[in-house]
Amino acid sequence: MTQGPPLISMRQAKPPFFIGVDLGGTSTKVGVVDDNGRPLARLSVPTEVEHGPEDAARAMAGAIQAAIREARLRPTAVARVGLGSPGILDFRAGKMVNPTNFPGWGGFPIRDRLAEHCGFPVALVNDASAAAYGELWVGSGRGFHSLVFLTLGTGVGCGVIIGDLIIEGENGHGTECGHIIIDSAEGARLCSCGMTGHLEAYASAVGVVKRTQEAIASGRATSMAGRLAQGEELSPLLVAEAAQAGDALATEIVLDTARYLAFGIVTLAHTIDPTGVLLGGAMTFGGNEWEIGRRFLERIRQEVKCRTFPTLAERMIIDFAILGGDAGYIGAAGVARLEHRKAR
Numbered sequence: 001m002t003q004g005p006p007l008i009s010m011r012q013a014k015p016p017f018f019i020g021v022d023l024g025g026t027s028t029k030v031g032v033v034d035d036n037g038r039p040l041a042r043l044s045v046p047t048e049v050e051h052g053p054e055d056a057a058r059a060m061a062g063a064i065q066a067a068i069r070e071a072r073l074r075p076t077a078v079a080r081v082g083l084g085s086p087g088i089l090d091f092r093a094g095k096m097v098n099p100t101n102f103p104g105w106g107g108f109p110i111r112d113r114l115a116e117h118c119g120f121p122v123a124l125v126n127d128a129s130a131a132a133y134g135e136l137w138v139g140s141g142r143g144f145h146s147l148v149f150l151t152l153g154t155g156v157g158c159g160v161i162i163g164d165l166i167i168e169g170e171n172g173h174g175t176e177c178g179h180i181i182i183d184s185a186e187g188a189r190l191c192s193c194g195m196t197g198h199l200e201a202y203a204s205a206v207g208v209v210k211r212t213q214e215a216i217a218s219g220r221a222t223s224m225a226g227r228l229a230q231g232e233e234l235s236p237l238l239v240a241e242a243a244q245a246g247d248a249l250a251t252e253i254v255l256d257t258a259r260y261l262a263f264g265i266v267t268l269a270h271t272i273d274p275t276g277v278l279l280g281g282a283m284t285f286g287g288n289e290w291e292i293g294r295r296f297l298e299r300i301r302q303e304v305k306c307r308t309f310p311t312l313a314e315r316m317i318i319d320f321a322i323l324g325g326d327a328g329y330i331g332a333a334g335v336a337r338l339e340h341r342k343a344r
Helices: 053-070 110-118 127-138 199-203 205-217 224-229 236-244 248-272 291-305 310-315 324-343
Strands: 017-023 027-033 039-046 078-085 122-126 146-152 156-162 276-280 317-320
Touching: 017 053, 017 127, 017 324, 027 053, 027 324, 039 053, 039 324, 053 078, 053 110, 078 110, 078 127, 078 324, 110 122, 122 127, 122 324, 127 146, 127 156, 127 276, 127 324, 146 248, 156 199, 156 248, 199 205, 199 248, 205 224, 205 236, 205 248, 224 236, 236 248, 236 291, 248 276, 248 291, 291 317
Parallel strands: 017 078, 078 122, 146 276, 276 317
Antiparallel strands: 017 027, 027 039, 146 156
16 A cells, blocks of 8 residues: 655766665666765566566566666666566576576576676666665655565565674574564464464464454454455455444454564564664555554554563664555565676
8 A cells, every 4th residue: 555756867866876676586677876875767677477587587687777878877877787577586696596486496596697688787686685775765764774664565574784784594494583573382373484383374464364264264253254255355454444334343353463473573673673664565464544553553562562662662663665566566676776886
């Protein structure tokens, strides 16, 4: 629901310029960003995973050229491209490592092949880390020194930025914070990764739907049952709409999700001590625009406050992200900007 920043004109822009590419399983977003992180052009193209990574690299290169034309730039004005990619990455080799939603893409040198097709040097970054950097650079985290950014959707993604350092890890597994253990009981919920008790099993869209299904199956009264009987699909949006309308079960599900997220945030707070924690992605229950979204955020703050050290409870900021779907390509462009500056 969050709207991204407005486009600026060439007259307003400050060079040099950077391209951000946000690779997704369904679509890929490409944007041209100036040296202050303001977008001049953005577009989205189908990813068409089934056509393979080489075809996708060519299509991304074509989208990059189209975005440059739309921004009315000369190609020589572009300094570098940033590519935000999902999944575990081999940063040294510039490859995706057995990506779940990209069958057949594992081991493909996506960074270097995109560079060859588009003609620009390419910086590779995890997609959640790219979104985190976007929010730190020009979003809700502007002015922060350090940031934890949680993306709430089908899973729970995470990016951690400390200064200009993006935490990646020795083996590309850094900031897989959706897999923090929040329940060590023998009957803990099963995560999509195959292990139990992880944050993602409780606080992702899949977890929300599963918990709601179980509650309805147990006989809990809810307005959602009637909507499902009419053929609607159970989703976090349906839960949010029901909670916004005052449904008791839906409200309980949303606020329980906040509590589970708080467990994970407390662990991250005591590990990183960040300036702030931001929440984004498709599942923020309406964010600041809906009352239930504001209650969701406030419950997270309350649950974190009573479980952290006093200084963290007082100073650490917890808020919603503001860049929406633009965070990924803006952040990827920002990472390209970082690499460009280091190379000078």
